[in-house]
Amino acid sequence: MKEYTVVEIDMRNDFSDDPRAALPVPGTLAMVGKMRILEYYSRCVIDVFDNHHNDDPVSQEEFKKFLPHCIVGTWGHKRIGGLCDYYQMKNAEDHTHKTGTFIQVRWPKNTYDAWEGMKGEDPERFVELDDMKEWEKAFYKEIGRDEILVVGGVVTGICVKAFIEGAIKRGMSKRIIVISDCVANLDLPLIPSTESLFKDWSHQGVVITSFDAFVKQYIMKD
Numbered sequence: 001m002k003e004y005t006v007v008e009i010d011m012r013n014d015f016s017d018d019p020r021a022a023l024p025v026p027g028t029l030a031m032v033g034k035m036r037i038l039e040y041y042s043r044c045v046i047d048v049f050d051n052h053h054n055d056d057p058v059s060q061e062e063f064k065k066f067l068p069h070c071i072v073g074t075w076g077h078k079r080i081g082g083l084c085d086y087y088q089m090k091n092a093e094d095h096t097h098k099t100g101t102f103i104q105v106r107w108p109k110n111t112y113d114a115w116e117g118m119k120g121e122d123p124e125r126f127v128e129l130d131d132m133k134e135w136e137k138a139f140y141k142e143i144g145r146d147e148i149l150v151v152g153g154v155v156t157g158i159c160v161k162a163f164i165e166g167a168i169k170r171g172m173s174k175r176i177i178v179i180s181d182c183v184a185n186l187d188l189p190l191i192p193s194t195e196s197l198f199k200d201w202s203h204q205g206v207v208i209t210s211f212d213a214f215v216k217q218y219i220m221k222d
């Protein structure tokens, strides 16, 4: 097995194709099982997630375009499909097939772009993340500069796009693998199509592969 880190983007209830979701993205629930498997065998999971507050001016800006979503403390803010329970279970066991310790990094954001972290002025809320240089340093410390980053989540043309383009800008394109059936997009006029994004990212050195192909190449390999 080869080591890798999973970057899970916005796998939160408000983006699931559940009738209660504020901004449902078709196909999201069907990705959960695959994401669980990818994460189970990973060295590290980076949980990038929308972390809005009703009284946050940065969030209010976004709510002008989209219905309020992923508000801290609500059902919509929680991870889809009991992913948290899964981690509690996992941490309680001794997975000796792993080298090193399993790591989880929580990466909250209040805009589309994970690389901006939590924007804003409130010192209580934003104290850890108001300097992105510090945040990026913490990110590198956890995963190392050579780690393979396996990306899945939603929405392909919004937050996944922002994460991948930010990573490309930071010189990481050669170590990003996007799992083509673990991302889901919205079919809206201003959102680029999955096909065009995959084409663009591949040109820049990002690998696009299916879940099955990844499992064969990374997890089942001795």
Ligand SMILES: [Zn+2]
Binding pocket: 050, 052, 062, 069, 070, 110, 111, 112
């Ligand atoms: Zn949002």
